[in-house]
Amino acid sequence: xxxxxxxxxxxxxxxxxxxxxxxxxxxxxxxxxxxxxxxxxxxxxxxxxxxxxxxxxxxxxxxxxxxxxxxxxxxxxxxxxxxxxxxxxxxxxxxxxxxxxxxxxxxxxxxxxxxxxxxxxxxxxxxxxxxxxxxxxxxxxxxxxxxxxxxxxxxxxxxxxxxxxxxxxxxxxxxxx
Amino acid sequence: xxxxxxxxxxxxxxxxxxxxxxxxxxxxxxxxxxxxxxxxxxxxxxxxxxxxxxxxxxxxxxxxxxxxxxxxxxxxxxxxxxxxxxxxxxxxxxxxxxxxxxxxxxxxxxxxxxxxxxxxxxxxxxxxxxxxxxxxxxxxxxxxxxxxxxxxxxxxxxxxxxxxxxxxxxxxxxxxxxxxxxxxxxxxxxxxxxxxxxxxxxxxxxxxxxxxxxxxxxxxxxxxxxxxxxxxxxxxxxxxxxxxxxxxxxxxxxxxxxxxxxxxxxxxxxxxxxxxxxxxxxxxxxxxxxxxxxxxxxxxxxxxxxxxxxxxxxxxxxxxxxxxxxxxxxxxxxxxxxxxxxxxxxxxxxxxxxxxxxxxxxxxxxxxxxxxxxxxxxxxxxxxxxxxxxxxxxxxxxxxxxxxxxxxxxxxxxxxxxxxxxxxxxxxxxxxxxxxxxxxxxxxxxxxxxxxxxxxxxxxxxxxxxxxxxxxxxxxxxxxxxxxxxxxxxxxxxxxx
Numbered sequence: 001x002x003x004x005x006x007x008x009x010x011x012x013x014x015x016x017x018x019x020x021x022x023x024x025x026x027x028x029x030x031x032x033x034x035x036x037x038x039x040x041x042x043x044x045x046x047x048x049x050x051x052x053x054x055x056x057x058x059x060x061x062x063x064x065x066x067x068x069x070x071x072x073x074x075x076x077x078x079x080x081x082x083x084x085x086x087x088x089x090x091x092x093x094x095x096x097x098x099x100x101x102x103x104x105x106x107x108x109x110x111x112x113x114x115x116x117x118x119x120x121x122x123x124x125x126x127x128x129x130x131x132x133x134x135x136x137x138x139x140x141x142x143x144x145x146x147x148x149x150x151x152x153x154x155x156x157x158x159x160x161x162x163x164x165x166x167x168x169x170x171x172x173x174x175x176x177x
Numbered sequence: 178x179x180x181x182x183x184x185x186x187x188x189x190x191x192x193x194x195x196x197x198x199x200x201x202x203x204x205x206x207x208x209x210x211x212x213x214x215x216x217x218x219x220x221x222x223x224x225x226x227x228x229x230x231x232x233x234x235x236x237x238x239x240x241x242x243x244x245x246x247x248x249x250x251x252x253x254x255x256x257x258x259x260x261x262x263x264x265x266x267x268x269x270x271x272x273x274x275x276x277x278x279x280x281x282x283x284x285x286x287x288x289x290x291x292x293x294x295x296x297x298x299x300x301x302x303x304x305x306x307x308x309x310x311x312x313x314x315x316x317x318x319x320x321x322x323x324x325x326x327x328x329x330x331x332x333x334x335x336x337x338x339x340x341x342x343x344x345x346x347x348x349x350x351x352x353x354x355x356x357x358x359x360x361x362x363x364x365x366x367x368x369x370x371x372x373x374x375x376x377x378x379x380x381x382x383x384x385x386x387x388x389x390x391x392x393x394x395x396x397x398x399x400x401x402x403x404x405x406x407x408x409x410x411x412x413x414x415x416x417x418x419x420x421x422x423x424x425x426x427x428x429x430x431x432x433x434x435x436x437x438x439x440x441x442x443x444x445x446x447x448x449x450x451x452x453x454x455x456x457x458x459x460x461x462x463x464x465x466x467x468x469x470x471x472x473x474x475x476x477x478x479x480x481x482x483x484x485x486x487x488x489x490x491x492x493x494x495x496x497x498x499x500x501x502x503x504x505x506x507x508x509x510x511x512x513x514x515x516x517x518x519x520x521x522x523x524x525x526x527x528x529x530x531x532x533x534x535x536x537x538x539x540x541x542x543x544x545x546x547x548x549x550x551x552x553x554x555x556x557x558x559x560x561x562x563x564x565x566x567x568x569x570x571x572x573x574x575x576x577x578x579x580x581x582x583x584x585x586x587x588x589x590x591x592x593x594x595x596x597x598x599x600x601x602x603x604x605x606x607x608x609x610x611x612x613x614x615x616x617x618x619x620x621x622x623x624x625x626x627x628x629x630x631x632x633x634x635x636x637x638x639x640x641x642x643x644x645x646x647x648x649x650x651x652x653x654x655x656x657x658x659x660x661x662x663x664x665x666x667x668x669x670x671x672x673x674x
Contacts, residue, residue: 160582
């Protein structure tokens with residue numbers, strides 16, 4: 001997928017958000033919609049202008065927008081991307097894979113927290129991550145995980161006395177107790 | 178008055194007060210460094226232990242912890258692009274780029290020194306401006322507060338991260354996200370989709386943990402290397418450079434401190450607005466505004482000086498009127514009442530020595546925090562070099578547990594992940610995350626004060642309130658001026674042979 005298509009897709013999602021806000025705001029009373037409604041309209045105008053502008057520019061100039069041109073304000077890409085076809089298809093493919101994996105990692109961690117609660121999830125996630133990445137030997141990885149989880153437990157549960165969530169599986173675990 | 182100044186200092190020279198101050202500062206630094214937890218949590222957790230000791234010692238413990246949190250919050254912003262608390266957000270703009278350029282030690286020590294100078298300025302101005310500030314404070318109303326919030330918004334126009342058009346759209350999105358939940362004016366549930374959890378709104382620290390911490394860890398994983406690869410970028414800076422930077426920009430420190438003190442004095446404005454406004458004025462008054470957002474040390478100095486001075490300012494309404502300048506000050510107020518100290522105008526007459534004890538606590542706690550900060554800066558600067566495989570699971574773990582600890586609700590962990598993915602996408606496609614967060618911070622303040630101003634002063638309140646009008650003109654001038662200056666500079670460069 002070209003950079004322009006990606007940019008357009010994201011901009012369309014933002015347009016949908018603003019339109020949804022406008023529709024939802026119409027149900028509120030005049031005072032409750034006094035700020036959100038005009039703001040969403042303003043946001044919609046901005047993003048539509050951005051879509052028009054980015055489709056009038058060449059691929060290499062996609063990082064420039066209309067106000068940047070007016071103010072001569074430019075900034076380099078925060079994440080270098082194949083804006084002008086600089087990156088090869090292979091590196092782009094591997095980047096996509098890593099991005100999907102990154103989202104997968106946080107999703108797995110979230111799943112573990114929801115199922116088991118924060119502290120057991122931290123132990124499993126950190127231990128699993130260190131073992132799978134093979135950056136450390138299994139013994140070192142396990143040791144770091146144990147020390148880190150214990151430190152986190154001492155800090156949040158013992159010192160700060162925060163009542164932790166016990167996870168969806170907690171009733172199941174208590175049945176076997 | 179001199180007697181009160183001396184008596185205030187003497188009360189702090191007991192072993193108990195000194196010990197409590199040191200404990201408070203170390204504890205505050207640890208809490209400050211943890212994402213999502215800030216001065217409010219630090220004080221709330223100390224409150225049960227604050228009774229049965231000397232009054233000055235107890236206040237030293239509470240205030241010491243609160244003040245140390247300010248610098249603690251800055252540390253993670255500078256090193257990992259993860260704000261320790263909402264008010265430390267502006268430190269990410271230039272602190273993190275400095276870390277990436279191998280100047281973490283310089284950034285941390287400049288931040289610690291600026292916090293020290295700001296804190297001391299704030300304390301002294303507090304001591305000597307008590308009689309002047311009181312009538313000024315009472316003269317300001319909601320329309321002026323609205324203008325202050327709008328001044329914070331102008332940072333969007335001058336901020337250099339990402340493209341401006343997308344940046345403004347991001348800010349609009351941020352404002353709209355802040356409106357999720359029960360409307361404070363009309364009690365209408367807005368954008369909650371029938372979800373009860375959303376009635377309380379999106380917690381700001383949680384959104385920030387997601388937007389910055391989770392997104393940064395995702396970025397780091399995709400990049401596959403540590404934040405700073407010492408094979409490519411050597412740590413070139415020293416503590417001395419950072420200290421020199423803070424003293425070299427003494428004018429900026431002074432301006433930022435005064436701004437922080439003033440914002441602190443106004444109840445309900447808060448250090449987050451202060452930090453953003455300080456950053457805005459640093460950009461607007463700089464001769465080279467184009468350096469901001471890319472690792473300008475002034476971008477670190479200004480917010481830190483403001484946040485430190487803010488603590489002194491916030492004490493004034495708390496002590497003089499019993500009106501807390503912020504949430505932390507509300508907790509301090511509870512502690513005062515527990516200690517038998519009744520805040521009010523009498524604090525500035527009968528209990529003046531206690532007021533000066535607090536001024537001294539601010540000064541001493543800032544000195545202790547900064548000394549510790551300067552000592553540990555070189556060690557802290559090595560943290561971003563940790564391998565990505567160690568950094569990602571550990572930082573993610575601390576952040577998600579921190580997100581849960583913010584309100585003790587598991588839904589907040591889900592929210593932080595959602596904002597993490599959103600933050601990653603925004604960063605990739607250059608929709609400024611900073612502007613989104615700025616919009617979120619200022620939204621409630623803008624909406625509330627707009628409603629109150631319209632009700633109290635009518636539709637043309639900007640023109641009927643002279644102070645509001647002056648502030649409005651000031652905002653326009655300070656926003657437009659950098660663009661005019663850049664345009665003139667470019668024209669001159671174009672004329673040059």
